[in-house]
Each structure stands twice: as C-alpha cells, then as structure tokens.
Amino acid sequence: MDTKIFGHRGAAGTHPENTMISFQQAKKVGADGIELDVQLSSDGVPVVIHDEKVDRTTDGSGFVKDKKMEELKQLNAVFKFKQFDFCPIPTLQEVLEWASQTTLLINIELKNSVIAYEGLEEKVVELVKLYKVEKQTIFSSFNHYSISKLHRIAPHIEKAILYSEGLFEPWNYAHVVGAQSLHPNKGVATKAIVKAAGSKGIQVRPYTVNDERTMKKMFAMNVSGFFTDYPEKALQIREKIES
Numbered sequence: 001m002d003t004k005i006f007g008h009r010g011a012a013g014t015h016p017e018n019t020m021i022s023f024q025q026a027k028k029v030g031a032d033g034i035e036l037d038v039q040l041s042s043d044g045v046p047v048v049i050h051d052e053k054v055d056r057t058t059d060g061s062g063f064v065k066d067k068k069m070e071e072l073k074q075l076n077a078v079f080k081f082k083q084f085d086f087c088p089i090p091t092l093q094e095v096l097e098w099a100s101q102t103t104l105l106i107n108i109e110l111k112n113s114v115i116a117y118e119g120l121e122e123k124v125v126e127l128v129k130l131y132k133v134e135k136q137t138i139f140s141s142f143n144h145y146s147i148s149k150l151h152r153i154a155p156h157i158e159k160a161i162l163y164s165e166g167l168f169e170p171w172n173y174a175h176v177v178g179a180q181s182l183h184p185n186k187g188v189a190t191k192a193i194v195k196a197a198g199s200k201g202i203q204v205r206p207y208t209v210n211d212e213r214t215m216k217k218m219f220a221m222n223v224s225g226f227f228t229d230y231p232e233k234a235l236q237i238r239e240k241i242e243s
C-alpha cells in the first residue's frame with residue numbers, strides 16, 4: 001500500500017508531543033514519517049512546539065516569541081505524560097540532526113498563521129540544507145503566503161498547503177501558491193478531491209486521523225499519507241489490510 005503514515009507531533013497520543021522521545025517512538029513503531037511544528041524564540045532560534053504559548057504543554061507560561069532559546073530549554077514539555085522524566089523542547093536543529101540519520105519523511109509545519117515570525121522560512125530552509133534532508137522534507141503551513149515564499153526560496157523542496165475548510169478545487173489553488181500537495185483536515189478530504197488532485201499529480205495527506213474507522217477510510221481512499229497521533233495503531237491496520 002502506498003499510503004504513508006506520519007506520526008503527528010511524533011507519537012502524540014502516547015508520548016509528550018513534539019519532543020525527541022515522541023519522534024523516537026514514531027520511528028520505533030515503524031512510521032514512514034514524522035510531523036512537527038516550528039516557531040521562533042525571541043533570539044530567533046527555530047524551536048519545536050505547537051502552541052504560540054508554552055502554557056498547555058510545559059510547566060512554564062507566556063509566549064514562545066518572548067523567551068530566549070535558553071529559557072525555553074529550562075521548561076519541561078512532558079505535558080500530561082508524567083511517567084516520563086524531563087522532556088525539553090527540542091530545537092529544529094536537534095530534530096534534524098537526529099532525523100538526518102534516518103530515512104523518515106519529515107513534515108516541518110511552520111506555525112506562523114497567528115504570529116508571522118520574521119525570517120522563519122529562511123532559517124528553516126537553511127537548516128534543512130545544512131543537514132541535507134531536502135529530499136525527505138515536506139514544508140507545510142496554514143499561512144499560504146509563507147508557502148509561496150518557501151516556493152521562491154526553496155523551489156526544489158516539497159510544500160503543502162494546510163487547510164480546514166471547503167477550499168474550491170484545491171489542486172488548482174495549490175498550483176497558484178506553489179505547493180505540490182494538500183494537507184486538509186480529514187473532514188474536508190473527500191474521495192472526489194483525492195481523485196481529482198491525484199490526476200493532477202498533487203498528493204493528499206489528511207490530518208489528524210486517530211480512530212480506526214477513519215484510518216480504514218483513508219486507506220480505502222488511497223491517500224498519499226495521513227497524520228496520526230497513534231502511528232502504531234495505523235501501522236497495524238495497514239499491515240492487516242495488506243495481508
């Protein structure tokens with residue numbers, strides 16, 4: 001089966017999201033790829049965290065953009081998974097250093113639709129080039145100006161538009177923005193869209209697919225991939241379908 005399984009924020013259903021232990025878990029269970037969210041610290045370092053504020057997932061409070069990397073590094077991002085020890089917020093550099101030793105696909109989501117981090121695109125592209133992971137990387141963002149900018153500065157790296165509404169003929173829109181793939185919310189990823197996009201060479205990878213019924217539906221639709229907090233479960237279902 002061609003459908004690739006991406007561990008969303010690593011293996012966020014069972015491990016502290018967007019931490020090294022979570023990405024390592026996704027690899028351990030055999031995921032094809034990982035997804036991670038990137039923002040900028042106050043001193044301009046790309047750091048891996050989902051929310052604009054650290055409050056939900058760490059023992060700290062306040063905006064990521066107001067804290068230096070060293071301050072962010074003191075925080076414990078163990079979130080609700082208290083059985084784990086101290087889990088620091090990784091920098092993008094740390095994740096890429098590790099992922100570059102693997103064959104994992106790496107979906108780097110630029111979290112810049114609420115705060116337009118100045119220079120985020122350039123910094124992220126620079127790191128991807130430094131670790132020579134261009135071929136295994138997919139950039140995505142809900143901020144499509146950012147995707148268009150990435151298309152200008154890194155034309156050879158795959159880019160995907162993230163969206164959650166009923167975008168009209170998204171395969172045409174993706175082309176305008178300079179994206180090669182669609183990352184829709186699972187609710188708006190229809191069979192017709194997957195088919196039409198596929199005929200134009202546009203890949204579709206819905207998010208975030210956590211229940212067995214929807215996973216089976218995604219496999220039946222033959223999507224290029226999907227994001228899940230439970231990569232182990234998705235792999236078991238895929239293996240069952242294949243056997």
Ligand code: G3P
Nearest residue numbers: 035037109140162207227
């Ligand atoms: O990249 C897929 C998915 O992560 C997008 O939504 O909010 O989980 O980052 P979110």
Ligand code: MG
Nearest residue numbers: 035036037109
């Ligand atoms: Mg994300």
